[in-house]
Amino acid sequence: MGKRIVCACEDVTEADLAAAVARGFRDVESVKRYTGFGTGFCQGKSCLSGAASWLSDHGLAREQAAPFTPRPPLTPSELRAFAGLDPDSLGPPGPGIPPEPEPxxxxxxxxxxxxxxxxxxxxxxxxxxxxxxxxxxxxxxxxxxxxxxxxxxxxxxxxxNGGGVRMQWDTETNIRLARRSIELCRGFARELGVNVWLRQGGYLFLAHSDRVARRLERSASLQRALGVNTQILTPGGAREIVPELDDRRVVAAAFNPDDGVIFPxxxxxxxxxxxxxxxxxxxxxxxxxxxxxxxxxxxxxxxxxxxxxxxxxxxxxxxxxxxxxxxxxxxxxxEPHRHEILVTEPLKPFLGPLVSVLDDGLYFSQSMRGEIVGGMGDPREPAGLEQGSTLRFVARFARALTSCLPVLGGVQVLRQWAGCYDVTPxxxxxxxxxxxxxxxxxxxxxxxxxxxxxxxxxxxxxxxxxxxxxxxxxxxxxxxxxxxxxxxxxxxxxx
Ligand SMILES: Cc1cc2nc3c(=O)[nH]c(=O)nc-3n(C[C@H](O)[C@H](O)[C@H](O)COP(=O)(O)OP(=O)(O)OC[C@H]3O[C@@H](n4cnc5c(N)ncnc54)[C@H](O)[C@@H]3O)c2cc1C
The missing domain is CATH 3.50.50.60 (FAD/NAD(P)-binding domain)
Incomplete structure (x- = not known):
C-alpha cells in the first residue's frame, strides 16, 4: 500500500491517522497529539485542513474534526528578534493570544x-x-x-508541561518521591507498553548569586545523604557539561546526572x-x-x-x-498561576541536561526530537486560570535563554503555549x-x-x-x- 503523507513536517501518514482513530482518539486535539501532525515547522498550515477532512471522512463527526487551537508565533521567528524587545515596555502579563478555551x-x-x-x-x-x-x-x-x-x-x-523529572529537592519527602518516580519512569514501557522517551541527561542548576549558591549547597548535602548523586560545580565545571554556556554570571552549579526529561x-x-x-x-x-x-x-x-x-x-x-x-x-x-512555555525548531542533539537558573526561574532542555523546550516564571503573573500566550513571556524567555546560551540566538521559535501551576501556600x-x-x-x-x-x-x-x-x-x-x-x-x- 502506498504511503500517503498528511503532514510532511512530521512525516504523518493517513495510516497514522487511522491508527489514532482505531486507538480511540476521537477529536482533532487528541489525534494531533497522538500522531504529531501539525506540530512541525509549518504548525499545521499545510496539513490541518487535509487532516481534518480525512478525519471527517473516516468516522469523526464534523464538530469533532474542528481545527485545533492555533498557537503563536504566526511564523517561526528567531529567538534573537524576541530577545531584542524590552519586556518591561510590554506591560504586565495580559490574557494573551489566543485565550485558551476551558476544557x-x-x-x-x-x-x-x-x-x-x-x-x-x-x-x-x-x-x-x-x-x-x-x-x-x-x-x-x-x-x-x-x-x-x-x-x-x-x-x-x-x-x-516541560517533562522534567529531578531528584534535586529541598525536603527528604520530595527527594524520596522523585527518586521512586524516576524508577517508575524507567520501567514504564515495560509495564504499560508505551515509550515515554525518558532521557537521563541530568539537571544542571545554575546560581547567579551567593544566596542561591548557598541554597544549592545545602540541598545537595541533603540529597547526597539520601543517596542522590548531586555534585556542586564551579562555573568551569558547569561549562564542561554544557560547553556552549556563557558562565560569566554563574557563581556555582549543582548537577545530578540521574535527573532527566520525559515526553508527557x-x-x-x-x-x-x-x-x-x-x-x-x-x-x-x-x-x-x-x-x-x-x-x-x-x-x-x-x-x-x-x-x-x-x-x-x-x-x-x-x-x-x-x-x-x-x-x-x-x-x-x-491558586492557579499561568506558566508559559515554548518549543523551537529541532537541532542536532547537543544539550545533555535540563538547565535551570534558580534566580530567575529560567529552564530549558533538548527533547528527544531535538527541539529546545523551555519556560520561565513571571513574578508579575496574577492568580487566575489564564492560559493564553504572551509576547511578554517570549521576550523575557528569549533574553534569559540567549544570555545563558548565546549560540541559540538564531534558532527559531515554533510554538508557545501555557498551562497553570496549582500553587499552595x-x-x-x-x-x-x-x-x-x-x-x-x-x-x-x-x-x-x-x-x-x-x-x-x-x-x-x-x-x-x-x-x-x-x-x-x-x-x-x-x-x-x-x-x-x-x-x-x-x-x-x-x-
Ligand atoms: C508550563 C508548565 C511546565 C511544567 N513543567 C513541569 C515539569 O517539568 N515537571 C513536572 O513534574 N511538572 C511540571 N509542571 C507541573 C505539572 O504539569 C502539574 O503539576 C501536573 O501535570 C498536575 O497534574 P494534575 O493531574 O494534578 O492536573 P491536570 O493535568 O491539570 O489535570 C486536571 C484535569 O482536571 C480536569 N477538570 C477540571 N475541572 C473539571 C471538572 N469540573 N470535571 C471534570 N474534569 C475537570 C481538567 O480538564 C484537567 O484535565 C509544569 C506545569 C506547567 C503549566
Missing part, C-alpha cells in the same frame, strides 16, 4: 452514551494524577473506578490504557458540575452527562481543584481526607512539579485507599494543616 468548551464532543449509575471511586480530573491513581487502584484490584475528565486527555497542565503525553495514554484494560472507565468530555453530600458524606458526582453515585470521590482536578472542592462546600487554599500538595466531608479525598496542589511526583504519589495513595497501612504523607500533607498552621515548606521551585 469544557469542548462540550460539543460529549459522548452520547450514559454513565454507569454508580461506582466505588469517582476520580475528578483525567490528568496525570487522576489517571496514575486510577491505574494503581486497578492494579490493586479496585477496578470499580470511573475517571471523569472535562476535556480530552492532556487538556490540563499534564499535557502542557504518552504517560497519560499509558496510564489511561492500563487502567481501562483492567476495567476502569475513563470518561472524557464529561464535566463534574456538582457534588452531592449528605450528612457529611459524599454520595455522588453530578456531571453534564448525569449523576454518578460513588462511595469515594477524589479531587484530582489540578488548577481547577479549588472550584471542584467548592462544589462540596469545601475551601482549598491553592507552602508549595506542597494537598493529599488525603477532607475535614467535614467523609469520602472526599484531595490529590492536588502540586505547583510546578506534579508530573514527576505523580507516579510515586499515586502508588502510595492507591496502597492507602486499597486498605494498606496508614501512610504518613496523607496525614502530613492533608488539608487540615492550613487551619492548624502546620505548613510543609518546599522552596526548590523553578519559576
Amino acid at each position: 469544557w468548551d469542548f462540550a460539543r464532543l460529549r459522548p452520547e452514551g450514559a454513565l454507569p449509575e454508580r461506582c466505588g471511586v469517582a476520580i475528578v480530573g483525567g490528568g496525570i494524577m487522576g489517571l496514575a491513581l486510577a491505574y494503581n487502584l486497578a492494579k490493586r484490584g479496585l477496578t470499580d473506578v470511573v475517571v471523569l475528565e472535562a476535556g480530552y486527555l492532556c487538556a490540563g497542565a499534564s499535557g502542557r 503525553w504518552p504517560f497519560l495514554w499509558g496510564y489511561a490504557e492500563g487502567a481501562s484494560r483492567r476495567g476502569v472507565r475513563v470518561e472524557t468530555f464529561t464535566r463534574v458540575t456538582g457534588i452531592e453530600v449528605e450528612r457529611g458524606r459524599v454520595r455522588a458526582a453530578l456531571t453534564d452527562r448525569g449523576r454518578l453515585a460513588c462511595d469515594v470521590l477524589v479531587n484530582a482536578a489540578g488548577a481547577w481543584s479549588p472550584a471542584v472542592a467548592a462544589l462540596a462546600g469545601v475551601r482549598l487554599p491553592n 507552602d508549595n506542597s500538595p494537598i493529599l488525603g481526607e477532607t475535614p467535614g466531608v467523609s469520602g472526599l479525598l484531595q490529590m492536588s496542589g502540586f505547583v510546578g512539579h506534579g508530573f514527576m511526583m505523580a507516579p510515586a504519589v499515586a502508588e502510595r495513595m492507591a496502597d492507602w485507599m486499597a486498605g494498606g497501612a496508614r501512610d504518613e504523607i496523607f496525614d502530613r500533607f492533608n488539608l487540615a494543616r492550613f487551619a492548624e498552621g502546620r505548613l510543609e515548606r518546599e522552596d526548590f521551585i523553578i519559576g
Whole structure:
C-alpha cells in the first residue's frame, strides 16, 4: 500500500491517522497529539485542513474534526528578534493570544452514551494524577473506578508541561518521591507498553548569586545523604557539561546526572490504557458540575452527562481543584498561576541536561526530537486560570535563554503555549481526607512539579485507599494543616 503523507513536517501518514482513530482518539486535539501532525515547522498550515477532512471522512463527526487551537508565533521567528524587545515596555502579563478555551468548551464532543449509575471511586480530573491513581487502584484490584475528565486527555497542565523529572529537592519527602518516580519512569514501557522517551541527561542548576549558591549547597548535602548523586560545580565545571554556556554570571552549579526529561503525553495514554484494560472507565468530555453530600458524606458526582453515585470521590482536578472542592462546600487554599512555555525548531542533539537558573526561574532542555523546550516564571503573573500566550513571556524567555546560551540566538521559535501551576501556600500538595466531608479525598496542589511526583504519589495513595497501612504523607500533607498552621515548606521551585 502506498504511503500517503498528511503532514510532511512530521512525516504523518493517513495510516497514522487511522491508527489514532482505531486507538480511540476521537477529536482533532487528541489525534494531533497522538500522531504529531501539525506540530512541525509549518504548525499545521499545510496539513490541518487535509487532516481534518480525512478525519471527517473516516468516522469523526464534523464538530469533532474542528481545527485545533492555533498557537503563536504566526511564523517561526528567531529567538534573537524576541530577545531584542524590552519586556518591561510590554506591560504586565495580559490574557494573551489566543485565550485558551476551558476544557469544557469542548462540550460539543460529549459522548452520547450514559454513565454507569454508580461506582466505588469517582476520580475528578483525567490528568496525570487522576489517571496514575486510577491505574494503581486497578492494579490493586479496585477496578470499580470511573475517571471523569472535562476535556480530552492532556487538556490540563499534564499535557502542557516541560517533562522534567529531578531528584534535586529541598525536603527528604520530595527527594524520596522523585527518586521512586524516576524508577517508575524507567520501567514504564515495560509495564504499560508505551515509550515515554525518558532521557537521563541530568539537571544542571545554575546560581547567579551567593544566596542561591548557598541554597544549592545545602540541598545537595541533603540529597547526597539520601543517596542522590548531586555534585556542586564551579562555573568551569558547569561549562564542561554544557560547553556552549556563557558562565560569566554563574557563581556555582549543582548537577545530578540521574535527573532527566520525559515526553508527557504518552504517560497519560499509558496510564489511561492500563487502567481501562483492567476495567476502569475513563470518561472524557464529561464535566463534574456538582457534588452531592449528605450528612457529611459524599454520595455522588453530578456531571453534564448525569449523576454518578460513588462511595469515594477524589479531587484530582489540578488548577481547577479549588472550584471542584467548592462544589462540596469545601475551601482549598491553592491558586492557579499561568506558566508559559515554548518549543523551537529541532537541532542536532547537543544539550545533555535540563538547565535551570534558580534566580530567575529560567529552564530549558533538548527533547528527544531535538527541539529546545523551555519556560520561565513571571513574578508579575496574577492568580487566575489564564492560559493564553504572551509576547511578554517570549521576550523575557528569549533574553534569559540567549544570555545563558548565546549560540541559540538564531534558532527559531515554533510554538508557545501555557498551562497553570496549582500553587499552595507552602508549595506542597494537598493529599488525603477532607475535614467535614467523609469520602472526599484531595490529590492536588502540586505547583510546578506534579508530573514527576505523580507516579510515586499515586502508588502510595492507591496502597492507602486499597486498605494498606496508614501512610504518613496523607496525614502530613492533608488539608487540615492550613487551619492548624502546620505548613510543609518546599522552596526548590523553578519559576
Ligand atoms: C508550563 C508548565 C511546565 C511544567 N513543567 C513541569 C515539569 O517539568 N515537571 C513536572 O513534574 N511538572 C511540571 N509542571 C507541573 C505539572 O504539569 C502539574 O503539576 C501536573 O501535570 C498536575 O497534574 P494534575 O493531574 O494534578 O492536573 P491536570 O493535568 O491539570 O489535570 C486536571 C484535569 O482536571 C480536569 N477538570 C477540571 N475541572 C473539571 C471538572 N469540573 N470535571 C471534570 N474534569 C475537570 C481538567 O480538564 C484537567 O484535565 C509544569 C506545569 C506547567 C503549566
